[in-house]
Amino acid sequence: MSEHHEIVFRSDVTVELVRHQASDADVIFAARVSTQGEQTLEGAAAGEQATERDRGLINYLMRDRHGSPFEHNSLTFYVQAPIFVFREFMRHRIASYNEESGRYRELRPVFYVPGPERKLVQVGKPGAYEFEDGTSEQHQMAVDEIKAACTAGYEAYTRMLDAGIAREVARVSLPVSLYSSMYVTMNARSLMNFLSLRTTREGTHFPSFPQREIEMVAEKMEAFWEPLMPMTAETFNANGRVAP
Amino acid sequence: MSEHHEIVFRSDVTVELVRHQASDADVIFAARVSTQGEQTLEGAAAGEQATERDRGLINYLMRDRHGSPFEHNSLTFYVQAPIFVFREFMRHRIASYNEESGRYRELRPVFYVPGPERKLVQVGKPGAYEFEDGTSEQHQMAVDEIKAACTAGYEAYTRMLDAGIAREVARVSLPVSLYSSMYVTMNARSLMNFLSLRTTREGTHFPSFPQREIEMVAEKMEAFWEPLMPMTAETFNANGRVAP
Amino acid sequence: MSEHHEIVFRSDVTVELVRHQASDADVIFAARVSTQGEQTLEGAAAGEQATERDRGLINYLMRDRHGSPFEHNSLTFYVQAPIFVFREFMRHRIASYNEESGRYRELRPVFYVPGPERKLVQVGKPGAYEFEDGTSEQHQMAVDEIKAACTAGYEAYTRMLDAGIAREVARVSLPVSLYSSMYVTMNARSLMNFLSLRTTREGTHFPSFPQREIEMVAEKMEAFWEPLMPMTAETFNANGRVAP
Amino acid sequence: MSEHHEIVFRSDVTVELVRHQASDADVIFAARVSTQGEQTLEGAAAGEQATERDRGLINYLMRDRHGSPFEHNSLTFYVQAPIFVFREFMRHRIASYNEESGRYRELRPVFYVPGPERKLVQVGKPGAYEFEDGTSEQHQMAVDEIKAACTAGYEAYTRMLDAGIAREVARVSLPVSLYSSMYVTMNARSLMNFLSLRTTREGTHFPSFPQREIEMVAEKMEAFWEPLMPMTAETFNANGRVAP
Numbered sequence: 001m002s003e004h005h006e007i008v009f010r011s012d013v014t015v016e017l018v019r020h021q022a023s024d025a026d027v028i029f030a031a032r033v034s035t036q037g038e039q040t041l042e043g044a045a046a047g048e049q050a051t052e053r054d055r056g057l058i059n060y061l062m063r064d065r066h067g068s069p070f071e072h073n074s075l076t077f078y079v080q081a082p083i084f085v086f087r088e089f090m091r092h093r094i095a096s097y098n099e100e101s102g103r104y105r106e107l108r109p110v111f112y113v114p115g116p117e118r119k120l121v122q123v124g125k126p127g128a129y130e131f132e133d134g135t136s137e138q139h140q141m142a143v144d145e146i147k148a149a150c151t152a153g154y155e156a157y158t159r160m161l162d163a164g165i166a167r168e169v170a171r172v173s174l175p176v177s178l179y180s181s182m183y184v185t186m187n188a189r190s191l192m193n194f195l196s197l198r199t200t201r202e203g204t205h206f207p208s209f210p211q212r213e214i215e216m217v218a219e220k221m222e223a224f225w226e227p228l229m230p231m232t233a234e235t236f237n238a239n240g241r242v243a244p
Numbered sequence: 245m246s247e248h249h250e251i252v253f254r255s256d257v258t259v260e261l262v263r264h265q266a267s268d269a270d271v272i273f274a275a276r277v278s279t280q281g282e283q284t285l286e287g288a289a290a291g292e293q294a295t296e297r298d299r300g301l302i303n304y305l306m307r308d309r310h311g312s313p314f315e316h317n318s319l320t321f322y323v324q325a326p327i328f329v330f331r332e333f334m335r336h337r338i339a340s341y342n343e344e345s346g347r348y349r350e351l352r353p354v355f356y357v358p359g360p361e362r363k364l365v366q367v368g369k370p371g372a373y374e375f376e377d378g379t380s381e382q383h384q385m386a387v388d389e390i391k392a393a394c395t396a397g398y399e400a401y402t403r404m405l406d407a408g409i410a411r412e413v414a415r416v417s418l419p420v421s422l423y424s425s426m427y428v429t430m431n432a433r434s435l436m437n438f439l440s441l442r443t444t445r446e447g448t449h450f451p452s453f454p455q456r457e458i459e460m461v462a463e464k465m466e467a468f469w470e471p472l473m474p475m476t477a478e479t480f481n482a483n484g485r486v487a488p
Numbered sequence: 489m490s491e492h493h494e495i496v497f498r499s500d501v502t503v504e505l506v507r508h509q510a511s512d513a514d515v516i517f518a519a520r521v522s523t524q525g526e527q528t529l530e531g532a533a534a535g536e537q538a539t540e541r542d543r544g545l546i547n548y549l550m551r552d553r554h555g556s557p558f559e560h561n562s563l564t565f566y567v568q569a570p571i572f573v574f575r576e577f578m579r580h581r582i583a584s585y586n587e588e589s590g591r592y593r594e595l596r597p598v599f600y601v602p603g604p605e606r607k608l609v610q611v612g613k614p615g616a617y618e619f620e621d622g623t624s625e626q627h628q629m630a631v632d633e634i635k636a637a638c639t640a641g642y643e644a645y646t647r648m649l650d651a652g653i654a655r656e657v658a659r660v661s662l663p664v665s666l667y668s669s670m671y672v673t674m675n676a677r678s679l680m681n682f683l684s685l686r687t688t689r690e691g692t693h694f695p696s697f698p699q700r701e702i703e704m705v706a707e708k709m710e711a712f713w714e715p716l717m718p719m720t721a722e723t724f725n726a727n728g729r730v731a732p
Numbered sequence: 733m734s735e736h737h738e739i740v741f742r743s744d745v746t747v748e749l750v751r752h753q754a755s756d757a758d759v760i761f762a763a764r765v766s767t768q769g770e771q772t773l774e775g776a777a778a779g780e781q782a783t784e785r786d787r788g789l790i791n792y793l794m795r796d797r798h799g800s801p802f803e804h805n806s807l808t809f810y811v812q813a814p815i816f817v818f819r820e821f822m823r824h825r826i827a828s829y830n831e832e833s834g835r836y837r838e839l840r841p842v843f844y845v846p847g848p849e850r851k852l853v854q855v856g857k858p859g860a861y862e863f864e865d866g867t868s869e870q871h872q873m874a875v876d877e878i879k880a881a882c883t884a885g886y887e888a889y890t891r892m893l894d895a896g897i898a899r900e901v902a903r904v905s906l907p908v909s910l911y912s913s914m915y916v917t918m919n920a921r922s923l924m925n926f927l928s929l930r931t932t933r934e935g936t937h938f939p940s941f942p943q944r945e946i947e948m949v950a951e952k953m954e955a956f957w958e959p960l961m962p963m964t965a966e967t968f969n970a971n972g973r974v975a976p
Contacts, residue, residue, distance in 0.1 A: 018532050021509045021562060030671050033566075034589040037596065037669050044506050044566075064939055065929065068823075071584035072673045074509060074562035078521075078532075083331070084346075084416055091800075093337040096559035096675065101522040102328075103373075103455060108525065114413055122410035129347075131410065142409050145400040149417035152396040156389040165386050166366035166375065168455050169358055172328055172421035173393035181525050183518050185560045185675075187584065197797065207796055211347060211412050242974070262776050265753045265806060274915050277810075278833040288750050288810075308695055309685065312579075315828035316917045318753060318806035322765075322776075335556075340803035340919065345766040352769065425769050427762050429804045429919075431828065441553065451552055486730070571819070572834075572904055581825040590816075591861075591943060602901055610898035617835075619898065630897050633888040637905035640884040644877040653874050654854035654863065656943050657846055660816055660909035661881035699835060699900050 002161035005108055007154055009147060010179065011115030013213070014080035015220035022073035022188055024050035024058060024231040030069035031061055055231050062235040067244035070189040070232065077184050077221055082112040084176040085214045088198075094190040099182035102171040106161065110179040111150040113143045118212060129209060150175055188229055192236050192243035195222055201241050246405035249352055251398055253391060254423065255359030257457070258324035259464035266317035266432055268294035268302060268475040274313035275305055299475050306479040311488035314433040314476065321428050321465055326356040328420040329458045332442075338434040343426035346415040350405065354423040355394040357387045362456060373453060394419055432473055436480050436487035439466055445485050490649035493596055495642055497635060498667065499603030501701070502568035503708035510561035510676055512538035512546060512719040518557035519549055543719050550723040555732035558677040558720065565672050565709055570600040572664040573702045576686075582678040587670035590659040594649065598667040599638040601631045606700060617697060638663055676717055680724050680731035683710055689729050734893035737840055739886055741879060742911065743847030745945070746812035747952035754805035754920055756782035756790060756963040762801035763793055787963050794967040799976035802921040802964065809916050809953055814844040816908040817946045820930075826922040831914035834903040838893065842911040843882040845875045850944060861941060882907055920961055924968050924975035927954055933973050 029044040050058075061069055079089075090097060100107075114120060120134030120142060134142070153173045160170035186194065198218040201208040210218070226233040236243070273288040294302070305313055323333075334341060344351075358364060364378030364386060378386070397417045404414035430438065442462040445452040454462070470477040480487070517532040538546070549557055567577075578585060588595075602608060608622030608630060622630070641661045648658035674682065686706040689696040698706070714721040724731075761776040782790070793801055811821075822829060832839075846852060852866030852874060866874070885905045892902035918926065930950040933940040942950070958965040968975075 019509060019514070019560075021507060026507070026564075030586040033586050033669060033671055035592045037588040037593065064941075068584060068586050072507075072564050072586070072671055074673075074675075076514075076560050082416065083420065087327070087331065087334075090331075090334055091341065096556060097335065098518040098521050098556050098560070100525040104523045105525065112416060118413070120409050120413055122412070129410075134409065138407055138409060141407050142404055142413060145404050146417050149397045149400040153393045153419055156393040160386055160389050163382055163385050165364050165378065165382060166373075168366070169362070169364055169386060172326065172356060173390050173419050175397055175417050175419050176327065177416035181521060183521055183560055185562075187562075187673075209796075263753060263758070263804075265751060270751070270808075274830040277830050277913060277915055279836045308697075312828060312830050316751075316808050316830070316915055318917075318919075320758075320804050340800060342762040342765050342800050342804070344769045348767045349769065425765060427765055427804055429806075431806075431917075453552075570904065571908065575815070575819065575822075578819075578822055579829065585823065600904060606901070608897050608901055610900070617898075622897065626895055626897060629895050630892055630901060633892050634905050637885045637888040641881045641907055644881040648874055648877050651870055651873050653852050653866065653870060654861075656854070657850070657852055657874060660814065660844060661878050661907050663885055663905050663907050664815065665904035 002158040003106055007109040007111065007151060009111050009113045009150075011113055011118070013085070013216050013220065014078075015217060015224070016078040017075065017224040018078050018183065019076040020074065020228060022075055022225070022228045024054065024229050026072050027058055027061070027069045027229070027232060028054045030072045031057060031066070050231055055235075058231045059235040059238065062232075062239045062244050065244045067189050070192070070244060071187045073188050073229075075186055075188070075191060075225060077224070078181065079184060079217060080179055080181045081217050082177050082213065083180055085217060086180055086182065087176070088211065088214050089184070089217070092190070092194050094186070094193070096185040097182055100180050102174075103168040106167060107157070107171060107174065107178065109150075109154045111146070111175070112177040112179065112213070113146050114139065131212075146177060150177055188225070188232060189243060191221065191225060194218065195236075196241050196243050199241070246402040247350055251353040251355065251395060253355050253357045253394070255357055255362070257329070257460050257464065258322075259461060259468070260322040261319065261468040262322050262427065263320040264318065264472060266319055266469070266472045268298065268473050270316050271302055271305070271313045271473070271476060272298045274316045275301060275310070294475055299479075302475045303479040303482065306476075306483045306488050309488045311433050314436070314488060315431045317432050317473075319430055319432070319435060319469060321468070322425065323428060323461060324423055324425045325461050326421050326457065327424055329461060330424055330426065331420070332455065332458050333428070333461070336434070336438050338430070338437070340429040341426055344424050346418075347412040350411060351401070351415060351418065351422065353394075353398045355390070355419070356421040356423065356457070357390050358383065375456075390421060394421055432469070432476060433487060435465065435469060438462065439480075440485050440487050443485070490646040491594055495597040495599065495639060497599050497601045497638075499601055499606070501573070501704050501708065502566075503705060503712070504566040505563065505712040506566050506671065507564040508562065508716060510563055510713070510716045512542065512717050514560050515546055515549070515557045515717070515720060516542045518560045519545060519554070538719055543723075546719045547723040547726065550720075550727045550732050553732045555677050558680070558732060559675045561676050561717075563674055563676070563679065563713060565712070566669065567672060567705060568667055568669045569705050570665050570701065571668055573705060574668055574670065575664070576699065576702050577672070577705070580678070580682050582674070582681070584673040585670055588668050590662075591656040594655060595645070595659060595662065595666065597638075597642045599634070599663070600665040600667065600701070601634050602627065619700075634665060638665055676713070676720060677731060679709065679713060682706065683724075684729050684731050687729070734890040735838055739841040739843065739883060741843050741845045741882070743845055743850070745817070745948045745952065746810075747949060747956070748810040749807065749956040750810050750915065751808040752806065752960060754807055754957070754960045756786065756961050758804050759790055759793070759801045759961070759964060760786045762804045763789060763798070782963055787967075790963045791967040791970065794964075794971045794976050797976045799921050802924070802976060803919045805920050805961075807918055807920070807923060807957060809956070810913065811916060811949060812911055812913045813949050814909050814945065815912055817949060818912055818914065819908070820943065820946050821916070821949070824922070824926050826918070826925070828917040829914055832912050834906075835900040838899060839889070839903060839906065839910065841882075841886045843878070843907070844909040844911065844945070845878050846871065863944075878909060882909055920957070920964060921975060923953065923957060926950065927968075928973050928975050931973070
């Protein structure tokens with residue numbers, strides 16, 4: 001017998017920073033091992049912080065694409081977002097993922113609908129799409145259609161569960177607007193690569209046009225990361241937001 | 245205006261081997277560079293084939309987990325399967341993917357329904373589920389429910405497109421039973437790891453219980469690969485189907 | 489002008505655990521997101537510890553090769569070992585490295601010589617070598633030869649530096665017994681893979697015959713890791729020391 | 733008893749392209765699966781070539797950093813170069829390596845000495861070194877010193893082998909100028925990343941200052957690759973030689 005849950009519709013995403021060990025000082029210590037060998041260890045062990053004169057070194061590493069010093073750190077996020085967002089997210093291979101499983105548990109009916117600020121009308125050509133606001137009728141129509149489809153998919157799911165069909169089969173009727181949840185662990189280098197491709201960069205050397213919903217996740221991740229590694233974040237921005 | 249397509253329901257998956265450069269001989273040459281240095285190059289350049297006496301070397305590499313000689317080859321597959329299969333597939337990070345995009349094109353209405361041989365009833369505990377045949381009523385019910393949900397989702401999709409909603413928004417109403425297509429490129433080591441986790445291994449040191457639909461993809465991939473690298477495939481099986 | 493340093497000969501290796509965020513509890517929380525979704529977050533945030541009843545779950549993950557829950561953690565080691573050890577170490581690709589650079593700094597004359605307990609005589613065939621103690625004459629002879637070669641190489645290096653030759657050129661005269669230093673960051677899954685290949689496993693399904701000097705590094709790394717993740721380490725051992 | 737070999741000194745590197753499956757057409761087909769789905773398969777199977785109008789698509793992929801279409805190809809190189817070059821090379825983790833082993837075979841006495849055109853004198857600061865020609869006295873001195881150190885190291889090696897010391901121990905006396913050999917397999921995306929960091933890029937957004945000897949390897953690899961994927965190579969150059 002399936003559990004009984006009210007269907008919930010959301011237009012936002014959830015990002016929590018569960019665990020982290022990330023600081024500008026670690027970038028400095030990792031970089032200095034190149035030039036100073038064992039002497040860096042004492043500073044690292046003593047918990048020394050990055051200082052103003054370290055800013056130049058971090059900027060140099062970023063600009064000249066010495067990426068490895070940005071890897072000796074770790075951030076674990078807990079993310080709740082629709083499946084269509086996770087599909088894009090998990091194309092990033094330098095990361096660790098554990099996601100809620102529709103094989104092992106009954107899925108909760110939480111679905112995405114576009115919020116009023118979501119631009120709904122696409123103009124232009126592939127690779128350089130621009131989005132414009134839809135009319136309020138268009139927005140209402142999209143919300144109504146998506147709600148109806150999600151409801152139909154979820155009701156089919158629960159009826160199949162009630163009829164004894166395995167969860168992994170029944171779930172195939174659920175739309176990609178369904179929310180899932182995962183832990184994802186990345187280092188700052190991989191995170192910067194993620195941010196470079198999943199936030200909008202216009203007018204830079206390498207423009208980027210992510211789907212808005214994954215950008216919402218990326219922006220929340222960046223908001224957690226930036227105060228942990230302020231010099232790294234600043235030089236990342238100053239160098240066109242291209243990951244080293 | 246959306247294109248008009250009849251909804252198609254399938255219960256199988258498509259795998260094509262688009263391109264490959266994979267042979268037992270390459271494993272041998274890569275392994276022999278360890279012990280013979282430059283002398284191996286001539287054999288490799290001359291297109292020498294693996295011989296019976298090479299079988300022992302391949303078995304030794306597999307058993308002692310010397311994995312790198314199995315990496316100097318490449319297989320590119322074209323796969324058509326439902327989104328819920330691709331979601332599992334793309335968790336394999338040592339591979340290259342390009343998938344059809346719901347942002348860049350209008351998606352065709354091809355959906356998965358379980359075939360008559362699909363075991364539908366799950367018994368046992370997480371991690372050691374077993375599946376049993378459902379009744380014919382259960383099967384018919386599952387097919388009917390899934391078809392109805394897919395039809396509802398697809399009709400919502402086309403109505404949104406017709407109303408001028410962007411493809412990337414409208415698609416959120418589509419269920420994970422929708423077929424997608426991709427190119428995936430792997431080397432034999434990564435393929436063996438995929439096979440070890442996505443085909444059933446019972447009674448081995450490391451059992452595996454994949455969902456049947458990704459196993460169908462894995463079996464077709466294995467059928468293409470096995471004749472290309474018969475000694476590698478044989479020793480993979482002989483060593484418990486654990487990738488080196 | 490080169491700096492003046494006394495030549496030092498060592499027979500050991502140095503491993504420090506600089507930074508870590510690794511616990512059995514993180515494995516549990518990452519695994520439980522599959523079956524419990526968002527409910528796991530509270531436990532993780534509250535710093536809950538792994539309990540006795542979690543041992544079974546960790547063992548199941550290890551045995552069935554569900555590797556991803558072992559990735560949401562991070563260990564940074566500082567290692568000093570000879571170049572020939574680093575050459576083997578850096579073949580492990582799922583790790584982050586920053587090493588002392590002979591291009592950016594003058595290298596210190598610290599060299600490896602085998603200690604009295606190092607077995608010096610190799611018998612058997614490739615892939616199944618065994619080592620036996622050498623005679624004390626053999627040991628003395630090896631130490632003397634290596635010391636003389638290192639001294640010759642280092643004196644050539646300093647004379648070239650004194651003559652104005654660039655460090656990156658002068659260093660080519662230095663032997664692979666030279667000690668280097670690095671930061672290496674790994675997660676527990678990658679570390680277990682490293683340990684499985686770089687410590688001796690005899691009588692297991694998948695035997696391993698590492699060179700003794702890298703095994704010395706691996707043993708020290710394992711000694712730091714084991715108390716941080718005791719259940720993970722225990723089940724790793726109980727399952728043949730094959731990484732999931 | 734060690735084999736008897738004359739010591740050889742070289743100043744160049746060897747690169748052979750052993751095997752390859754790489755073309756601009758594959759980039760096109762992989763990219764088009766995003767927008768055309770299954771229709772691309774026929775073109776790929778029919779061996780269609782990239783045409784002039786595909787150049788724009790390749791340039792767009794490069795500029796906007798859509799990297800994955802550049803991964804569905806494979807190049808296997810056989811490289812002979814000094815150990816100090818291999819040490820830098822193997823820091824590139826998205827590649828497959830098999831290298832000659834000093835544990836499994838007796839190493840041949842081939843060593844690197846700088847050629848007359850090698851700039852020997854380093855000026856400037858770390859990260860922005862410039863090199864100037866040395867005097868002919870400096871060059872002669874460097875060659876003599878390196879030859880003497882290599883000869884001393886190699887003679888120690890052979891004497892230890894003759895005394896029954898295991899190869900893996902005796903080799904520690906050998907300098908990093910010793911030539912080794914390996915097979916390395918990469919896809920074009922990883923190769924472009926290698927080229928971007930291991931060839932000199934001055935006056936670009938992201939400058940690069942590799943050691944000359946690894947640049948010699950990179951240049952030879954690039955010379956093999958460029959005619960196989962001419963549009964990819966051209967757009968790589970046109971976009972500042974930053975890998976997508």
